[in-house]
Amino acid sequence: MMKSLLNRFKNSHSFKDFYTDWIKTLKSTLLPLLTNSLSSSSPDPLLLSTQLDLLHKHFNSYFSALDLASNDDVSQLLFPDWRNPIEKPFLWLGDFHPYIFTNLLRSFFDDDDDDDVDSDECDDGKRFHSMGKAWNVWKCPDVSLGHIVEQMECGLRLMVPSIAARSRDAQAALVEKLGVGWREKGENFEVGEVIHELVDDMTCVFMDANRLRRSVLADIMGALNVYQAAIFFHSLAQFYVGFWDNKLLTQFNNSKLTLD
Structure with missing residues (x-):
């Protein structure tokens, strides 16, 4: 019901088109560049830094586009028919x-x-293995990444339930207002104002969730040295791109497995 109500205010600007182009650039351009650098026996930190900056900006462009799309039509993001299973x-x-x-x-x-x-093996994080295995750059004594991640996750444990509760509250308020309106006015009840309130509430909820995603990624970027960040963003890019692997999608579609 909520999806159909939100769709009443839908227009023609689809985020799917942007996402398709964004994934294509990530897969065909930015990820291969970083892969080639990480495959080198002695990666150039300046080159890695440049490629990381491009990759981080690419992700930020994605988050910015999500914000714009939510203002345009939040239903296409909250109920994304265009996402694969x-x-x-x-x-x-x-x-x-x-x-x-x-x-x-x-x-x-x-x-x-x-x-x-x-500790001698942690000089600038330059002890690493062949491509396909994580470089051994995570245990230098001056970096307490475990503590940093715990702080991030502590923040998420506070923010995620709070944002989710706002989403539930907005939907509960919608149901209550629709029920009262129909009981009092029947077929003469105009749902437009109620739906507008829901759209505004859910847009704010989505943008705060998106802000949280962007913030966590920025915090991770700031906590890592260039070698660690290169490994992290390489894996993150593979994660995003991997969902659209044609072979994987074909295998899934031909199987009887369902993901709920």
Whole structure:
């Protein structure tokens, strides 16, 4: 019901077109550049820094486009028919859950907990393995990434339930106002004003959720050195691009598996 009501104010500007082009640029241009740099036996930190800046700006352009699209038609983000079935279980209020960012970051240094690394091997984070394995740049004594991630996740534990509660409250208020209106006025009840309030409320909720995603990613970027950030953003880009792998989608569509 909520989707159909929101769609009453829908216009012709589709976010799907932007997302398709955004993923294409990420897959065909930015990700291969970073992959080539990380495949080098001795990556140039200045080149990595430049490529990271381009990649971070690309993600920020995505978040900015989400904000614009929510003002244009928030229903296409909250109820995205254009998302493929593999993406949808990972979505939270219109886009990927911010916990994905922190979980991805934590996976690198959690995987290295059993490795023995001398401090001499942490010089500028330049001890690394072949491409396809995480560089061993996560255990330098001057970097407490575990503590940083815990602080991020503490903030998420406060913000995520708060934003989700606002979404539930907006939907509950809609149902209550519609019920009262129909009981009092019947067929003469005009739902337009009530729907406008819902659209405004849900747009604000979505933009705050999107702001949280952008903030977490910026905090991660600021906490990492250039080598760590290169690994993180390379994996994050692979995560986004991977959902649109034709072979994976074909295998999923041909299987009987469903994701709810």
